[in-house]
Amino acid sequence: MATIGGGPPFTGSVSYLLSSLGYLSASGFAASLATVDLEPRHFALLQHISGAEGRSQQELGDLLHIPASRMVAIVDELEGRGLLERRVNPRDRRAHALHLTPKGRRALTKSLTLAGQHEERICRALTGAQRDQLLRLLNGVAADLGLRPGVHPGLTQTHRDCPTPPPA
Amino acid sequence: MATIGGGPPFTGSVSYLLSSLGYLSASGFAASLATVDLEPRHFALLQHISGAEGRSQQELGDLLHIPASRMVAIVDELEGRGLLERRVNPRDRRAHALHLTPKGRRALTKSLTLAGQHEERICRALTGAQRDQLLRLLNGVAADLGLRPGVHPGLTQTHRDCPTPPPA
DNA sequence: TATTGTTATACTCTATAACTATA
DNA sequence: TATAGTTATAGAGTATAACAATA
Numbered sequence: 298m299a300t301i302g303g304g305p306p307f308t309g310s311v312s313y314l315l316s317s318l319g320y321l322s323a324s325g326f327a328a329s330l331a332t333v334d335l336e337p338r339h340f341a342l343l344q345h346i347s348g349a350e351g352r353s354q355q356e357l358g359d360l361l362h363i364p365a366s367r368m369v370a371i372v373d374e375l376e377g378r379g380l381l382e383r384r385v386n387p388r389d390r391r392a393h394a395l396h397l398t399p400k401g402r403r404a405l406t407k408s409l410t411l412a413g414q415h416e417e418r419i420c421r422a423l424t425g426a427q428r429d430q431l432l433r434l435l436n437g438v439a440a441d442l443g444l445r446p447g448v449h450p451g452l453t454q455t456h457r458d459c460p461t462p463p464p465a
Numbered sequence: 466m467a468t469i470g471g472g473p474p475f476t477g478s479v480s481y482l483l484s485s486l487g488y489l490s491a492s493g494f495a496a497s498l499a500t501v502d503l504e505p506r507h508f509a510l511l512q513h514i515s516g517a518e519g520r521s522q523q524e525l526g527d528l529l530h531i532p533a534s535r536m537v538a539i540v541d542e543l544e545g546r547g548l549l550e551r552r553v554n555p556r557d558r559r560a561h562a563l564h565l566t567p568k569g570r571r572a573l574t575k576s577l578t579l580a581g582q583h584e585e586r587i588c589r590a591l592t593g594a595q596r597d598q599l600l601r602l603l604n605g606v607a608a609d610l611g612l613r614p615g616v617h618p619g620l621t622q623t624h625r626d627c628p629t630p631p632p633a
Numbered sequence: 634t635a636t637t638g639t640t641a642t643a644c645t646c647t648a649t650a651a652c653t654a655t656a
Numbered sequence: 657t658a659t660a661g662t663t664a665t666a667g668a669g670t671a672t673a674a675c676a677a678t679a
Contacts, residue, residue, distance in 0.1 A: 308604050308607075311584060311587055311588050311603065314607060315486045316494070316617065317619075318483045318610070319490065320491070321612065322480045322484045364648075366647090366649085366650095366662080366663085369661070391655045392659090392660055412481075419610070420479050431602045432476070432482070434598065437591065438590055440590070449481075449485050450485055450488050523636085523638080532671070533637075534638090534640085534671075537639060557678080558637095558678060559677065634679100637677085637678080639674105639676080643671090644672100645670080646668090646669085647666100649665085649666085649667100650664090650666105651662105651664075652663075653663095
């Protein structure tokens with residue numbers, strides 16, 4: 298398994314390929330989102346608000362594992378551009394209820410279109426059957442590793458250790 | 466493809482799964498490497514020096530897409546710990562020839578063992594046949610996307626846009 | 634004059650923790 | 657007293673570009 302010196306089988310490691318392709322996929326999608334002046338974190342928040350409107354910053358931050366102090370800037374940015382609004386919660390006037398605006402919904406729709414195009418680029422080399430097969434295998438690994446659907450682990454904490462160099 | 470509001474099929478996107486699993490794989494391996502006080506960048510450099518000793522910082526930086534000013538700190542760290550040495554190049558006394566020390570070779574061997582263990586963790590849910598199948602599919606996508614074997618794209622530039630939120 | 638390596642500066646991003654207003 | 661949100665401060669990491677030595 299550990300072949301020092303000789304040509305290392307970079308193509309023989311699932312973990313290394315996942316790390317490299319994952320980075321490529323993430324950065325490629327971020328570049329695509331940048332064409333509509335959004336970052337992945339903004340997209341993630343818009344999508345989760347869309348899933349259930351009216352939740353507080355704290356609730357969404359807990360769900361996405363984004364600390365409260367970071368949430369402020371993200372919500373500020375999106376509210377400043379008119380994509381969402383903070384409404385007063387009559388039950389608890391400390392907590393803001395987050396809602397998408399019509400403009401925010403349009404931005405989300407556009408982003409989802411970009412995500413679809415990105416998915417097609419990533420899967421361009423695969424037949425339909427191969428893509429299904431790949432999906433099954435990846436979902437199996439994801440379930441085994443305890444990945445929570447819809448919560449990207451990279452949003453959770455600071456991404457300081459993202460890249461993985463080639464294992465044996 | 467774009468399912469707003471309803472439960473989004475997080476498990477139906479190859480690009481999103483790659484991004485999430487890639488982050489998990491990268492951060493998990495980084496955590497494993499941390500047990501021997503190394504970062505992925507250090508491991509990558511040790512391994513590439515091992516592949517061909519005596520190259521200059523510039524050559525290795527160009528290969529790994531690491532700017533010269535960042536190379537200095539990485540080489541400083543590894544040299545300070547006695548894992549590699551800068552030797553004077555008789556042909557060009559500006560360029561340092563980088564060589565592993567015996568201690569550096571041992572650290573590399575240990576790191577490769579950790580990489581093997583990490584690979585097993587990631588693939589734990591897969592049968593041997595499934596793992597081979599997954600390798601073939603991932604290599605197909607990697608080749609299509611122009612991924613260069615042995616050069617992790619995350620080392621290339623600053624990893625600021627690593628996480629990808631869930632596409633449709 | 635160009636190039637290798639180094640250093641210095643400025644900038645971005647983040648977490649931590651203090652702070653306010655409500656409860 | 658505790659909690660939601662905000663703000664301020666300090667720290668880590670980076671790129672850019674100036675710099676020194678050699679070619």
